[in-house]
Amino acid sequence: xxxxxxxxxxxxxxxxxxxxxxxxxxxxxxxxxxxxxxxxxxxxxxxxxxxxxxxxxxxxxxxxxxxxxxxxxxxxxxxxxxxxxxxxxxxxxxxxxxxxxxxxxxxxxxxxxxxxxxxxxxxxxxxxxxxxxxxxxxxxxxxxxxxxxxxxxxxxxxxxxxxxxxxxxxxxxxxxxxxxxxxxxxxxxxxxxxxxxxxxxxxxxxxxxxxxxxxxxxxxxxxxxxxxxxxxxxxxxxxxxxxxxxxxxxxxxx
Amino acid sequence: xxxxxxxxxxxxxxxxxxxxxxxxxxxxxxxxxxxxxxxxxxxxxxxxxxxxxxxxxxxxxxxxxxxxxxxxxxxxxxxxxxxxxxxxxxxxxxxxxxxxxxxxxxxxxxxxxxxxxxxxxxxxxxxxxxxxxxxxxxxxxxxxxxxxxxxxxxxxxxxxxxxxxxxxxxxxxxxxxxxxxxxxxxxxxxxxxxxxxxxxxxxxxxxxxxxxxxxxxxxxxxxxxxxxxxxxxxxxxxxxxxxxxxxxxxxx
Ligand SMILES: Nc1ncnc2c1ncn2[C@@H]1O[C@H](COP(=O)(O)OP(=O)(O)O)[C@@H](O)[C@H]1O
Ligand SMILES: [Mg+2]
Numbered sequence: 001x002x003x004x005x006x007x008x009x010x011x012x013x014x015x016x017x018x019x020x021x022x023x024x025x026x027x028x029x030x031x032x033x034x035x036x037x038x039x040x041x042x043x044x045x046x047x048x049x050x051x052x053x054x055x056x057x058x059x060x061x062x063x064x065x066x067x068x069x070x071x072x073x074x075x076x077x078x079x080x081x082x083x084x085x086x087x088x089x090x091x092x093x094x095x096x097x098x099x100x101x102x103x104x105x106x107x108x109x110x111x112x113x114x115x116x117x118x119x120x121x122x123x124x125x126x127x128x129x130x131x132x133x134x135x136x137x138x139x140x141x142x143x144x145x146x147x148x149x150x151x152x153x154x155x156x157x158x159x160x161x162x163x164x165x166x167x168x169x170x171x172x173x174x175x176x177x178x179x180x181x182x183x184x185x186x187x188x189x190x191x192x193x194x195x196x197x198x199x200x201x202x203x204x205x206x207x208x209x210x211x212x213x214x215x216x217x218x219x220x221x222x223x224x225x226x227x228x229x230x231x232x233x234x235x236x237x238x239x240x241x242x243x244x245x246x247x248x249x250x251x252x253x254x
Numbered sequence: 255x256x257x258x259x260x261x262x263x264x265x266x267x268x269x270x271x272x273x274x275x276x277x278x279x280x281x282x283x284x285x286x287x288x289x290x291x292x293x294x295x296x297x298x299x300x301x302x303x304x305x306x307x308x309x310x311x312x313x314x315x316x317x318x319x320x321x322x323x324x325x326x327x328x329x330x331x332x333x334x335x336x337x338x339x340x341x342x343x344x345x346x347x348x349x350x351x352x353x354x355x356x357x358x359x360x361x362x363x364x365x366x367x368x369x370x371x372x373x374x375x376x377x378x379x380x381x382x383x384x385x386x387x388x389x390x391x392x393x394x395x396x397x398x399x400x401x402x403x404x405x406x407x408x409x410x411x412x413x414x415x416x417x418x419x420x421x422x423x424x425x426x427x428x429x430x431x432x433x434x435x436x437x438x439x440x441x442x443x444x445x446x447x448x449x450x451x452x453x454x455x456x457x458x459x460x461x462x463x464x465x466x467x468x469x470x471x472x473x474x475x476x477x478x479x480x481x482x483x484x485x486x487x488x489x490x491x492x493x494x495x496x497x498x499x500x501x502x503x504x505x506x
Pocket of ligand 2: 420
């Protein structure tokens with residue numbers, strides 16, 4: 001009995017990986033063929049790159065500030081306060097920037113992609129696209145994946161800057177660091193690779209969020225309830241994949 | 255070739271539940287064929303199998319003599335351009351306004367320029383008795399009857415040979431139903447388009463059909479002309495037309 005249920009679980013897991021791969025392959029292959037839906041790509045780019053800015057900026061600011069305060073508590077015990085600027089910088093650019101941005105975008109955009117595509121699925125709008133001779137993967141999925149992969153790194157960059165700025169504000173105005181020293185410490189410890197690796201992570205996460213968002217939308221069935229369930233699955237699975245891949249990428253990149 | 259649609263032994267099931275269990279019928283060019291049957295009897299699934307939106311477990315579907323399962327994706331898209339579909343709920347694109355909805359197939363399917371497509375779309379809106387004032391309105395702001403009309407305009411925009419109507423009048427008041435039926439008759443009789451309609455509305459069935467097929471329990475159990483409807487003594491057809499709760503249909 002136990003073996004049967006394990007076997008069934010494994011088969012289910014493998015078959016969903018297979019389905020996801022087919023979905024992805026089809027979307028990318030048809031998406032790359034000429035006659036691009038520029039308008040769709042542009043709309044998605046604005047959704048991801050522009051309308052996510054407030055959420056991402058706010059998260060970054062508060063995280064940067066809290067991070068600096070916490071570091072101070074720890075580092076002042078071993079009188080290593082001067083390391084705070086560089087620790088905050090490295091934590092933001094390598095880790096917190098990409099991960100938090102991706103998680104916020106998964107909640108904000110991944111969810112809305114699943115809800116939108118799922119609603120289109122259950123109300124036969126996707127069938128309507130097909131019978132109007134438009135490939136729905138090309139029209140709906142590819143623009144989202146492309147925009148997500150390109151614009152999430154851009155959001156990560158903004159996140160890095162605002163996070164470090166948040167750290168600076170707390171460091172200088174609350175903990176009374178010398179402003180010039182703080183800036184000097186931050187800049188001198190900064191390496192291009194810290195930032196670049198964060199941006200690479202961002203691109204991977206953006207890809208994941210949009211793929212999972214669209215894929216779960218296509219899976220929805222049985223009315224509004226099905227769309228709700230698909231949305232939850234989409235956010236949960238992309239969040240887990242973001243954290244898992246972050247771990248893997250950190251091993252690979254450093 | 256005389257037949258636009260030939261369906262042979264179509265079978266489909268979802269999981270273990272069989273929905274279609276060997277459906278066969280043919281539609282001649284210019285014919286208006288109506289499929290009737292109870293809710294959940296697999297009428298929509300049948301339509302989607304014909305359009306290759308669902309891959310059936312068994313059986314063949316031919317559109318204009320071509321087996322759809324053997325067509326490449328590109329060839330299927332050009333076949334679909336010759337098919338207009340009015341979906342059960344209208345299936346208008348929520349994010350686009352009326353004129354963009356109606357011109358969608360022209361712009362993205364046929365590759366027409368936006369300007370020409372808008373002109374054609376305006377004519378199609380006029381054909382379903384809608385004025386230019388609703389062109390910029392979004393589907394969410396339309397009433398049920400208007401949605402159906404816009405969806406009909408979108409279905410005929412690409413100048414199809416065959417139109418599929420999935421419950422075009424369900425949920426509409428009798429007058430709007432009459433209007434939609436007239437529009438359908440206008441499409442089929444005046445424009446010479448072949449049609450496959452799905453309905454449970456007996457009055458509209460009588461108005462729009464040349465031939466009627468009754469689907470029950472996954473099979474086409476009765477087929478006859480419009481005139482046969484009144485004379486037949488088939489108990490299933492009689493019960494369906496009279497709407498009587500007692501008869502061979504078993505309600506579960
Ligand atoms: N995507 C699906 N997955 C599982 N079952 C489905 C699906 N689509 C339809 N069905 C089932 O198939 C049967 C026929 O559905 P349908 O063709 O929509 O009925 P109707 O004749 O009212 O149009 C129903 O019992 C429905 O539950
Ligand atoms: Mg139906």
